[in-house]
Amino acid sequence: MKLCIDHADTDEIRRICAVYPIDGVSTNPSILAKSGRPPYEVLKEIRSIIGPEGELFVQAVSPDAEGAVAEAKRILAETGDRTLVKIPCTPEGFRAMKLLRAEGIRFIGTAVYTAMQGFLAAKCGAEYVAPYVNRIDNLGLDGVKVAKDIHDAITRNGLDSGLLAASFKNSQQVLELVKYGVKAVTVSPDVIDGFVKNAEISSAVDRFVRDFEGLCGEGKTMLDC
Numbered sequence: 001m002k003l004c005i006d007h008a009d010t011d012e013i014r015r016i017c018a019v020y021p022i023d024g025v026s027t028n029p030s031i032l033a034k035s036g037r038p039p040y041e042v043l044k045e046i047r048s049i050i051g052p053e054g055e056l057f058v059q060a061v062s063p064d065a066e067g068a069v070a071e072a073k074r075i076l077a078e079t080g081d082r083t084l085v086k087i088p089c090t091p092e093g094f095r096a097m098k099l100l101r102a103e104g105i106r107f108i109g110t111a112v113y114t115a116m117q118g119f120l121a122a123k124c125g126a127e128y129v130a131p132y133v134n135r136i137d138n139l140g141l142d143g144v145k146v147a148k149d150i151h152d153a154i155t156r157n158g159l160d161s162g163l164l165a166a167s168f169k170n171s172q173q174v175l176e177l178v179k180y181g182v183k184a185v186t187v188s189p190d191v192i193d194g195f196v197k198n199a200e201i202s203s204a205v206d207r208f209v210r211d212f213e214g215l216c217g218e219g220k221t222m223l224d225c
């Protein structure tokens with residue numbers, strides 16, 4: 001399963017990439033807006049951080065299919081051909097997906113709130129489908145279940161696609177999909193930090209250091225004991 005960062009703050013992306021096994025970075029227009037920087041400037045910096053092989057997800061905003069295809073070509077020209085273009089799963093979005101597929105351009109279906117949206121995007125050739133887990137929860141529905149339903153619909157129909165599950169607000173939502181073996185999740189830095197934020201973990205590690213220093217002296221390690 002791939003683990004991506006859902007963010008456009010390049011300092012945060014650098015910090016998380018230095019620590020965790022990260023496969024890529026996803027953005028959307030709202031995330032880019034939060035950066036307050038010109039989109040291609042920030043996207044190129046993200047590309048330089050994750051390298052040419054990292055997955056970068058960038059959303060087209062044109063309301064019409066032909067506009068989205070033209071945007072997709074510009075996005076790839078600016079950020080490299082490992083980039084996947086995010087297309088909202090609307091009727092016009094599905095038309096854009098069919099045009100992109102005919103041109104061999106990689107894309108993902110985004111803004112997914114229902115299992116049928118996800119299934120249709122996969123059938124249109126989307127390499128990934130992005131259900132918004134927490135936003136679905138906030139509708140009083142079950143975001144993890146919708147994501148699992150899409151995963152099942154894709155695998156049981158033999159489609160060459162998978163989840164890039166998104167919009168997480170806690171570790172448990174992510175863990176449920178990790179256990180289910182989905183293709184990828186994209187998670188904000190604060191939720192990634194929460195994977196290992198636990199006073200017991202820090203306390204256990206501190207205790208090991210104190211005990212070792214009690215045995216060998218302050219500041220000693222296995223290098224000089």
Ligand code: G3P
Pocket residue numbers: 006026027028132134135166167168
């Ligand atoms: O990229 C879309 C998705 O990640 C949205 O997340 O946190 O705005 O619900 P959020």
